[in-house]
Amino acid sequence: MKRLVQMHSSLASMEKKWIIPLAFCSLGSLFLLVIDFNVGNSYTQNTLSSILATFHFGDVLGSSPPVFAESKVVLPSPVARPGPPRFAYLISGSKGDGGKLKRTLASLYHPLNQYVVHLDRECLPKERVDLANYVRSNPIFAEVGNVHVITKANMITYKGPTMVSNTLHAAAILLRKSKEWDWFINLSASDYPLVTQDDLLHTFQSLPRNLNFLEHTSSLGWKENQRAKPIIIDPGLYMSRKSDIVWVAEKRDIPTAFKLFTGSAWMVLSRAFVEYCIWGWDNLPRTVLMYYANFVSSPEGYFHTVICNTQEFQNTTVNHDLHYISWDNPPKQHPHSLGLSDSPKMIDSKAPFARKFHGDDPVLDKIDKELLGRQNGRFTPGGWCKGNRDNGSDPCSAIGDKNFLKPGLGAKRLGELIKDLLSPAKFAQNQCK
Numbered sequence: 001m002k003r004l005v006q007m008h009s010s011l012a013s014m015e016k017k018w019i020i021p022l023a024f025c026s027l028g029s030l031f032l033l034v035i036d037f038n039v040g041n042s043y044t045q046n047t048l049s050s051i052l053a054t055f056h057f058g059d060v061l062g063s064s065p066p067v068f069a070e071s072k073v074v075l076p077s078p079v080a081r082p083g084p085p086r087f088a089y090l091i092s093g094s095k096g097d098g099g100k101l102k103r104t105l106a107s108l109y110h111p112l113n114q115y116v117v118h119l120d121r122e123c124l125p126k127e128r129v130d131l132a133n134y135v136r137s138n139p140i141f142a143e144v145g146n147v148h149v150i151t152k153a154n155m156i157t158y159k160g161p162t163m164v165s166n167t168l169h170a171a172a173i174l175l176r177k178s179k180e181w182d183w184f185i186n187l188s189a190s191d192y193p194l195v196t197q198d199d200l201l202h203t204f205q206s207l208p209r210n211l212n213f214l215e216h217t218s219s220l221g222w223k224e225n226q227r228a229k230p231i232i233i234d235p236g237l238y239m240s241r242k243s244d245i246v247w248v249a250e251k252r253d254i255p256t257a258f259k260l261f262t263g264s265a266w267m268v269l270s271r272a273f274v275e276y277c278i279w280g281w282d283n284l285p286r287t288v289l290m291y292y293a294n295f296v297s298s299p300e301g302y303f304h305t306v307i308c309n310t311q312e313f314q315n316t317t318v319n320h321d322l323h324y325i326s327w328d329n330p331p332k333q334h335p336h337s338l339g340l341s342d343s344p345k346m347i348d349s350k351a352p353f354a355r356k357f358h359g360d361d362p363v364l365d366k367i368d369k370e371l372l373g374r375q376n377g378r379f380t381p382g383g384w385c386k387g388n389r390d391n392g393s394d395p396c397s398a399i400g401d402k403n404f405l406k407p408g409l410g411a412k413r414l415g416e417l418i419k420d421l422l423s424p425a426k427f428a429q430n431q432c433k
Helices: 002-039 045-054 098-108 125-137 139-144 162-177 197-204 223-228 271-279 284-292 302-308 340-349 362-372 409-421 424-429
Strands: 087-093 114-119 147-149 183-188 230-233 246-251 268-270 323-325 353-355
Touching: 087 098, 087 162, 087 197, 098 114, 098 125, 098 362, 114 125, 114 162, 125 139, 125 147, 147 162, 162 183, 162 271, 162 284, 183 271, 183 353, 197 409, 223 230, 268 271, 271 284, 271 302, 284 302, 323 340, 340 362, 409 424
Parallel strands: 087 114, 087 183, 114 147, 323 353
Antiparallel strands: 183 268, 230 246
């Protein structure tokens, strides 16, 4: 009897708990009934929206910020600040490249830009110390503070993913060092400019800041069997001494989760895309990076595959690496070294950069004299130079107005190239496909 009384009491308590929810449900049903009576079956979109808003269902329909963690609104085009744009350079070298790297840096220097210089771990410590002392002792570098030396050198294997790792490392440093640069440019100590920085800054000043210049194609051709399907291991990822890549006997299939693209390892990338590669909010950059960890010559595919598989960036590509390079057909691992006989073709290409050059080849002196107006190992002159020009003094020994540009014939050549690349027919034709 006592157990029955307790059961009855428990049921009564449960009934009380259900009274309030039941009342709300009844009211809700009555509300819908009234709506159906007044409006019938002819709901308009506005009426439906207002009803849903009353029940606070707007979040589900997307009127509030996205629910999913990876959701990312399409990035707006970067707003152009007053004055010329700014570039962030990575200039990298290996054993014996210290002298070449310093020459390339001086030829590219402008106080508006940012620079990261890197000599890999294969170099003797003396060579890296010499580079650091060169940067530290230069009064212009010290005053502006825009040249950064990577002191903890990375081990780089040319055919392996350690080149991609080094590029991402430098890009992360440049993002941390400055919020004001617009494009990232990767070069080696074997590269050299064919235009002044004033020419380059002047030409890019009128361009949308979201453009990405990288040569790309999804037609892998011979690279499918010789680079995509083979599996390699890069000892530079785990060894302290440099050695060639290790080939694995097994091969793999072409991926189906994303489409492979290939092209040149040299590029000019927008800040927005570089940030995406570093942050990777939807994880594609990391996934693709892990795939390319076992890919032959991954620098010729990693950034191309990421950008062409990302909706936000795939229509921002200009299919050109802005370099003059002389290749075999099909291209080998290294291009021809350029000399004096290549000068006409270099100039006719209208490209702002060329590669590759030997250390002190006479063609570099010709470029300095005829294209850059540079002499005696000094900086390439620009509008920012306000030093005393009398008696052969260095005009770039003092900094004037950083935003004052003095473009020359190089700007005209480069402008013609850019105009051609961005012509509606060519630009649309050269998007990721």
